[in-house]
Amino acid sequence: MSLFSFEAWLASQSQRAENALLQYLDSDTAIPQHLHSAMRYAVLGGGKRIRPLLVFAASELGSVDQVDGSLVNRAASAIEMIHTYSLVHDDLPCMDDDDLRRGRPTVHKAYDEATALLVGDALQTRAFEILSYPVGPDPKTGFAQLRMIASLAHASGSKGMAGGQAIDLQNVGKKMDLPALEEMHAMKTGALLICAVQLGGIAAQLSNPAMAQLDTYAKAIGLAFQVVDDILDATADSATLGKTAGKDAAQDKPTYVTLKGLDYANELANELKGRALNSLNEFGPQADALRHIAHLVVDRKK
Amino acid sequence: MSLFSFEAWLASQSQRAENALLQYLDSDTAIPQHLHSAMRYAVLGGGKRIRPLLVFAASELGSVDQVDGSLVNRAASAIEMIHTYSLVHDDLPCMDDDDLRRGRPTVHKAYDEATALLVGDALQTRAFEILSYPVGPDPKTGFAQLRMIASLAHASGSKGMAGGQAIDLQNVGKKMDLPALEEMHAMKTGALLICAVQLGGIAAQLSNPAMAQLDTYAKAIGLAFQVVDDILDATADSATLGKTAGKDAAQDKPTYVTLKGLDYANELANELKGRALNSLNEFGPQADALRHIAHLVVDRKK
Numbered sequence: 001m002s003l004f005s006f007e008a009w010l011a012s013q014s015q016r017a018e019n020a021l022l023q024y025l026d027s028d029t030a031i032p033q034h035l036h037s038a039m040r041y042a043v044l045g046g047g048k049r050i051r052p053l054l055v056f057a058a059s060e061l062g063s064v065d066q067v068d069g070s071l072v073n074r075a076a077s078a079i080e081m082i083h084t085y086s087l088v089h090d091d092l093p094c095m096d097d098d099d100l101r102r103g104r105p106t107v108h109k110a111y112d113e114a115t116a117l118l119v120g121d122a123l124q125t126r127a128f129e130i131l132s133y134p135v136g137p138d139p140k141t142g143f144a145q146l147r148m149i150a151s152l153a154h155a156s157g158s159k160g161m162a163g164g165q166a167i168d169l170q171n172v173g174k175k176m177d178l179p180a181l182e183e184m185h186a187m188k189t190g191a192l193l194i195c196a197v198q199l200g201g202i203a204a205q206l207s208n209p210a211m212a213q214l215d216t217y218a219k220a221i222g223l224a225f226q227v228v229d230d231i232l233d234a235t236a237d238s239a240t241l242g243k244t245a246g247k248d249a250a251q252d253k254p255t256y257v258t259l260k261g262l263d264y265a266n267e268l269a270n271e272l273k274g275r276a277l278n279s280l281n282e283f284g285p286q287a288d289a290l291r292h293i294a295h296l297v298v299d300r301k302k
Numbered sequence: 303m304s305l306f307s308f309e310a311w312l313a314s315q316s317q318r319a320e321n322a323l324l325q326y327l328d329s330d331t332a333i334p335q336h337l338h339s340a341m342r343y344a345v346l347g348g349g350k351r352i353r354p355l356l357v358f359a360a361s362e363l364g365s366v367d368q369v370d371g372s373l374v375n376r377a378a379s380a381i382e383m384i385h386t387y388s389l390v391h392d393d394l395p396c397m398d399d400d401d402l403r404r405g406r407p408t409v410h411k412a413y414d415e416a417t418a419l420l421v422g423d424a425l426q427t428r429a430f431e432i433l434s435y436p437v438g439p440d441p442k443t444g445f446a447q448l449r450m451i452a453s454l455a456h457a458s459g460s461k462g463m464a465g466g467q468a469i470d471l472q473n474v475g476k477k478m479d480l481p482a483l484e485e486m487h488a489m490k491t492g493a494l495l496i497c498a499v500q501l502g503g504i505a506a507q508l509s510n511p512a513m514a515q516l517d518t519y520a521k522a523i524g525l526a527f528q529v530v531d532d533i534l535d536a537t538a539d540s541a542t543l544g545k546t547a548g549k550d551a552a553q554d555k556p557t558y559v560t561l562k563g564l565d566y567a568n569e570l571a572n573e574l575k576g577r578a579l580n581s582l583n584e585f586g587p588q589a590d591a592l593r594h595i596a597h598l599v600v601d602r603k604k
Contacts, residue, residue: 026460035460035468089423094415113396117419118468121391121426122460128430129455135448139441146437146444149451153431158328158337158424166337166420 004285006292010053013289017052018044020073021080024130038111038119039126043084046102050225050297051083052076054196055203057289058214062204068141075148075199078127082156083192085123088116090165100244127152147202155195164188176254182223189229190222197290216279217290221297224272228298230255231265240302273298306587308594312355315591319354320346322375323382326432340413340421341428345386348404352527352599353385354378356498357505359591360516364506370443377450377501380429384458385494387425390418392467402546429454449504457497466490478556484525491531492524499592518581519592523599526574530600532557533567542604575600 021043028037055076059067091098091106092113099109108116131149135142154160164187176184197214206214230248234257238245248255256265276294280287323345330339357378361369393400393408394415401411410418433451437444456462466489478486499516508516532550536559540547550557558567578596582589 030461032460032465032468032472034472035465039460085423089419092419094419114471115468117391117394117396118464118471121387121422122464124423124426125455125459125464128451129459132448132451132455135445135452139444142441142444142448143437145448146434149430149434150437153427153434157427157431158334158341158420159332162420162424162427163334163337166334166417169416169420170334170336 004288004292006289009289009292010296013053013056014049016056016073017049017076017080020052020077024074024077024081025126034111035115035118035122038107038115039123041110042088042107042119042123043081045104047080047084048300049080050293051079051192051196053293054193054218054290055079055200057287057293058197058200059203060286060289061201061206061210061214061283066205067203068144071141071144071148072200072203074130075203078131078148078152079192079196079199081123081127081130082152082161085120085127086156086161086165088120088123092116095165095169096247098244098247100238124156144202144205148199151195151198151202155191160187160191160195161189164191171254173252174254176259178259181254181256181259185223185226186219189226190219193222193225194218210283213279213282217276217294220272220276220279221294224269224276224294224298227256227265227269227272228300230257231262231269232300232302233257234262236302269298306590306594308591311591311594312598315355315358316351318358318375319351319378319382322354322379326376326379326383326428328428336413337417337420337424340409340417341425343412344390344409344421344425345383347406349382349386350602351382352595353381353494353498355595356495356520356592357381357502359589359595360499360502361505362588362591363503363508363512363516363585368507369505370446373443373446373450374502374505376432377505380433380450380454381494381498381501383425383429383432384454384463387422387429388458388463388467390425391422394418397467397471398549400546400549402540426458446504446507450501453497453500453504457493457500462489462493462497463491466493473556475554476556478561480561483556483558483561487525487528488521491528492521495524495527496520512585515581515584519578519596522574522578522581523596526571526578526596527599529558529567529571529574530602532559533564533571534602534604535559536564538604571600 025040025043026036028040030036055072059072087101088107090096091101092108098106100106107119128149131145156162164184167184168188194215197218201211201214233245233248236245249258273294277291280290327342327345328338330342332338357374361374389403390409392398393403394410400408402408409421430451433447458464466486469486470490496517499520503513503516535547535550538547551560558570575596579593582592
């Protein structure tokens with residue numbers, strides 16, 4: 001990993017994610033302007049862009065001349081739009097009822113509830129739209145697009161992200177045991193992170209065994225991501241997080257910290273980081289970005 | 303049209319729509335059961351299935367041996383799921399705040415608001431999912447799937463259905479003129495009806511001129527559909543409609559009836575029916591189902 005500067009990679013690829021989102025979001029002069037400006041407010045308000053970064057990092061496992069950069073950019077934008085739609089809807093009063101997101105008013109606070117509902121709806125639609133066009137003459141690209149749409153839909157639907165959210169809501173105030181908690185997080189957060197590396201892997205035309213190793217990697221960092229979220233909710237302040245801290249305990253939500261304590265959670269996060277790194281053993285320096293992202297996910301402070 | 307029994311066609315194709323929806327909805331034993339049972343409640347509660355019927359009718363313009371019946375069934379299910387997701391979200395308190403739909407409690411009344419939100423979200427995802435698989439080896443089918451996804455996303459997103467809904471909400475209580483009203487309906491309702499015939503046309507591998515004629519047909523019946531909705535809201539009772547009647551006037555919504563009166567609206571609906579029928583002149587008896595649907599849309603009583 002000596003020759004690879006993750007800082008430089010992170011800076012360039014984060015910029016690439018912003019550029020792609022700017023390219024694939026409609027302009028705020030498009031009709032209706034109110035809705036399109038709210039969609040841009042929701043998506044362009046910062047965020048770690050961890051899913052686009054995972055798409056980019058996984059796509060580097062393919063040979064440079066075989067990877068379609070435009071397709072990778074569209075995949076990165078699509079998955080970030082899906083993630084953003086889920087945040088906008090989760091923040092609504094009938095769900096988590098949150099006023100603050102990424103240090104700014106949530107969409108229903110900056111606009112209104114009806115607009116926030118439509119913003120989430122239309123962002124989901126837009127994600128699938130940008131993966132469906134242009135319908136070019138190359139069957140290989142066409143099939144890659146279809147596989148991406150299938151992966152993103154499966155990961156975000158009723159058996160993935162939305163299903164996990166439904167289970168989460170049904171368990172507020174209830175005692176969940178650890179297996180149930182892990183299953184819920186695997187659906188709510190993990191599925192979309194696995195999807196991110198799959199999208200990159202599809203663009204890179206990876207073999208099935210290589211895709212399976214990526215899945216193992218993503219499962220580990222997906223769970224680590226949630227464990228670290230729980231730790232930060234319990235230990236950081238709202239200003240650092242850019243969102244309301246301490247909500248889990250206040251709402252009596254089952255988390256790794258409330259169920260098993262801070263020490264256990266910290267230990268688990270580090271163990272998961274090791275599992276993620278091990279799963280990349282058969283890849284060479286092309287996987288360095290993925291390795292650094294595993295560190296980033298576990299060692300982040302917000 | 304003498305040999306064609308529309309009654310028999312309608313009965314068999316309505317049943318085909320129900321069967322397809324049953325096939326492509328997840329079972330209510332799938333985890334999470336609560337969410338999947340609510341999704342089935344939303345979709346399987348009746349409804350005219352006008353969009354699936356349009357998909358089926360348009361697909362009949364192709365030669366029987368070339369049309370992939372499974373793809374047509376998936377397209378019909380997908381567009382009905384998109385339509386249903388929009389109804390579930392439109393009924394929410396922050397939108398139209400409706401308690402009754404198709405003669406039964408709306409989803410947020412039968413379940414709760416958070417579940418209704420997730421039901422709509424997950425139905426949208428499911429629509430795109432069933433159009434994306436199976437990714438078979440035939441490029442022609444693959445490209446048809448991509449074109450269907452692109453069409454459905456464009457019709458239902460921020461420049462189509464969701465955008466029209468946003469414009470509608472911004473104009474409650476305001477005076478809209480007729481061109482603005484038509485533009486709003488073209489987005490909110492018309493786009494998805496045009497999409498329905500496009501999906502059938504894509505499956506039938508129609509030529510571009512034939513697709514253009516279908517678009518003219520669908521634009522006319524799309525507008526007619528809305529004009530008749532306005533007429534029924536003003537003239538029918540809630541029991542007949544299966545939803546709350548008289549809401550437009552009560553909410554001071556601009557409609558064809560409130561703006562131009564009942565006589566004008568009735569005349570317009572009939573003129574649009576004529577326009578729809580004219581656009582089918584170059585098709586033979588294969589277009590009989592589409593012809594009858596134009597009558598059905600305008601002459602319906604609910």
